[in-house]
Amino acid sequence: xxxxxxxxxxxxxxxxxxxxxxxxxxxxxxxxxxxxxxxxxxxxxxxxxxxxxxxxxxxxxxxxxxxxxxxxxxxxxxxxxxxxxxxxxxxxxxxxxxxxxxxxxxxxxxxxxxxxxxxxxxxxxxxxxxxxxxxxxxxxxxxxxxxxxxxxxxxxxxxxxxxxxxxxxxxxxxxxxxxxxxxxxxxxxxxxxxxxxxxxxxxxxxxxxxxxxxxxxxxxxxxxxxxxxxxxxxxxxxxxxxxxxxxxxxxxxxxxxxxxxxxxxxxx
Amino acid sequence: xxxxxxxxxxxxxxxxxxxxxxxxxxxxxxxxxxxxxxxxxxxxxxxxxxxxxxxxxxxxxxxxxxxxxxxxxxxxxxxxxxxxxxxxxxxxxxxxxxxxxxxxxxxxxxxxxxxxxxxxxxxxxxxxxxxxxxxxxxxxxxxxxxxxxxxxxxxxxxxxxxxxxxxxxxxxxxxxxxxxxxxxxxxxxxxxxxxxxxxxxxxxxxxxxxxxxxxxxxxxxxxxxxxxxxxxxxxxxxxxxxxxxxxxxxxxxxxxxxxxxxxxxxxxxxxxxxxxxxxxxxxxxxxxxxxxxxxxxxxxxxxxxxxxxxxxxxxxxxxxxxxxxxxxxxxxxxxxxxxxxxxxxxxxxxxxxxxxxxxx
Numbered sequence: 001x002x003x004x005x006x007x008x009x010x011x012x013x014x015x016x017x018x019x020x021x022x023x024x025x026x027x028x029x030x031x032x033x034x035x036x037x038x039x040x041x042x043x044x045x046x047x048x049x050x051x052x053x054x055x056x057x058x059x060x061x062x063x064x065x066x067x068x069x070x071x072x073x074x075x076x077x078x079x080x081x082x083x084x085x086x087x088x089x090x091x092x093x094x095x096x097x098x099x100x101x102x103x104x105x106x107x108x109x110x111x112x113x114x115x116x117x118x119x120x121x122x123x124x125x126x127x128x129x130x131x132x133x134x135x136x137x138x139x140x141x142x143x144x145x146x147x148x149x150x151x152x153x154x155x156x157x158x159x160x161x162x163x164x165x166x167x168x169x170x171x172x173x174x175x176x177x178x179x180x181x182x183x184x185x186x187x188x189x190x191x192x193x194x195x196x197x198x199x200x201x202x203x204x205x206x207x208x209x210x211x212x213x214x215x216x217x218x219x220x221x222x223x224x225x226x227x228x229x230x231x232x233x234x235x236x237x238x239x240x241x242x243x244x245x246x247x248x249x250x251x252x253x254x255x256x257x258x259x260x261x262x263x264x265x266x267x268x
Numbered sequence: 269x270x271x272x273x274x275x276x277x278x279x280x281x282x283x284x285x286x287x288x289x290x291x292x293x294x295x296x297x298x299x300x301x302x303x304x305x306x307x308x309x310x311x312x313x314x315x316x317x318x319x320x321x322x323x324x325x326x327x328x329x330x331x332x333x334x335x336x337x338x339x340x341x342x343x344x345x346x347x348x349x350x351x352x353x354x355x356x357x358x359x360x361x362x363x364x365x366x367x368x369x370x371x372x373x374x375x376x377x378x379x380x381x382x383x384x385x386x387x388x389x390x391x392x393x394x395x396x397x398x399x400x401x402x403x404x405x406x407x408x409x410x411x412x413x414x415x416x417x418x419x420x421x422x423x424x425x426x427x428x429x430x431x432x433x434x435x436x437x438x439x440x441x442x443x444x445x446x447x448x449x450x451x452x453x454x455x456x457x458x459x460x461x462x463x464x465x466x467x468x469x470x471x472x473x474x475x476x477x478x479x480x481x482x483x484x485x486x487x488x489x490x491x492x493x494x495x496x497x498x499x500x501x502x503x504x505x506x507x508x509x510x511x512x513x514x515x516x517x518x519x520x521x522x523x524x525x526x527x528x529x530x531x532x533x534x535x536x537x538x539x540x541x542x543x544x545x546x547x548x549x550x551x552x553x554x555x556x557x558x559x560x561x562x563x564x565x566x567x568x569x570x571x572x573x574x575x576x577x578x579x580x581x582x583x584x585x586x587x588x589x590x591x592x593x594x595x596x597x598x599x600x601x602x603x604x605x606x607x608x609x610x611x612x613x614x615x616x617x618x619x620x621x622x623x624x625x626x627x628x
Binding site: 083121 | 285286507511520521522568
């Protein structure tokens with residue numbers, strides 16, 4: 001089932017002296033049950049694409065359709081029932097416990113006071129269990145590590161119960177094992193919870209390993225392909241503008257620089 | 269442990285999201301408020317027996333007509349004013365701290381009280397003949413004029429802030445604009461002070477001390493109506509305020525209509541602060557300290573607990589400050605702002621220190 005579809009979507013910023021276009025005429029599709037990674041160099045427009053899809057920023061032209069409806073025309077509450085987000089920095093909501101943080105995801109489903117009913121509690125408990133954070137439920141958010149907080153934010157997005165989840169560099173502040181764990185978790189959630197998940201990341205290796213599809217953004221536009229295609233066609237080198245980037249190990253998706261570290265005289 | 273399921277308005281099944289919170293302290297705060305209300309009515313320069321006070325309050329006549337007069341004309345308006353002002357300042361502080369996600373934000377950051385100060389300064393210090401005539405001493409007409417000037421100043425600022433808030437989609441920008449507006453107005457007031465006559469300066473400074481005793485029974489309904497409207501508007505934002513604990517972006521993604529919510533928060537704050545400032549002067553520290561006291565007491569950041577909490581605690585703190593300012597047993601009356609600062613500043617310091625140690 002298609003959770004997200006774009007039609008001739010052009011993204012960028014409106015400026016008085018002329019619009020800054022970051023990507024033009026995008027026709028993209030995202031199915032439930034699949035994990036898609038957006039890769040690209042800094043400043044190429046990954047976050048802008050994500051923000052536009054999330055309705056946080058207006059497109060310059062074209063449409064983003066969520067379950068067939070134009071995202072720009074949806075009411076805030078209806079939009080919140082179709083897509084949930086996880087941002088780079090997990091908020092420092094001190095004094096809230098983990099359970100209350102995840103329960104905020106029920107916002108678009110609850111009454112004017114945000115009271116939770118039995119179904120809401122069931123959804124929150126399921127989300128906590130799905131990310132493996134049951135033990136964080138009654139702990140203060142301010143006492144948790146970045147990784148634990150981000151895990152709760154993913155649970156919160158799950159509890160929002162939307163077909164589509166968008167994540168903007170969710171692993172940027174995490175250590176390597178936590179990054180691996182996060183990508184693996186996202187892949188598992190697409191399968192077990194039938195979600196469509198779009199994650200924007202700088203983790204080339206992890207993204208190539210765990211994503212079903214890669215949207216590679218570069219100056220040449222946006223290229224869609226399976227990780228294998230992206231690897232085989234040498235598209236990454238072109239996208240990141242480094243001549244000597246190489247994939248030493250195709251099968252494992254590992255990349256390396258052609259020039260050995262020692263000969264360059266350091267890490268500069 | 270008292271579970272929230274027993275309180276209909278907050279009720280949830282189980283309520284694990286409240287684990288660690290102490291909602292029963294709301295009941296304790298309500299009891300404390302009752303006690304302080306009685307003390308505020310009972311204590312004063314004239315010693316009146318408690319049963320006589322009740323008699324006067326319940327519509328009967330106390331043994332002495334002077335007693336009835338003191339209770340109904342002085343202590344009752346003063347007590348109700350203090351209660352309303354405390355509620356208003358506490359809640360507006362909570363709104364500002366949550367909206368700006370800044371523990372040091374307070375109602376005055378929007379520049380509303382600066383606007384009120386400018387209104388008062390223009391009337392008191394301005395060279396206008398009418399203002400000078402009316403302000404011979406502290407006549408009733410002079411008081412009314414001050415209230416009107418402060419109200420007008422606050423209302424003008426409020427409209428400006430609302431206009432800006434409707435256009436600017438960023439809390440931080442609004443915060444900085446409000447602060448800068450405050451500095452601008454402070455400079456204008458300084459300029460007026462610089463050229464003003466000494467007795468006019470005294471009248472302006474008296475206003476800045478703050479007082480709960482300046483509101484007459486006739487003015488009280490106006491204050492009560494505005495504060496009630498502000499509190500109801502604040503209550504309508506409770507759910508959105510909880511979502512705003514994350515961030516504006518997250519709140520929007522949860523379906524919070526941000527433009528409507530921002531206007532609701534700013535309008536509620538402006539109503540509450542401008543009414544209190546117009547009638548009682550710029551009262552410092554209640555707005556900043558009370559929300560922190562409540563978070564600490566209730567052990568929760570959930571606005572379904574914090575809003576009733578700040579309403580109750582705000583009223584308690586204001587009544588206590590009013591009582592202390594009158595120094596029961598003496599004929600001295602201290603400036604209200606001296607007391608609120610002496611009570612409030614240590615609380616804020618404690619909060620900042622606890623936060624630095626990671627305990628908050």
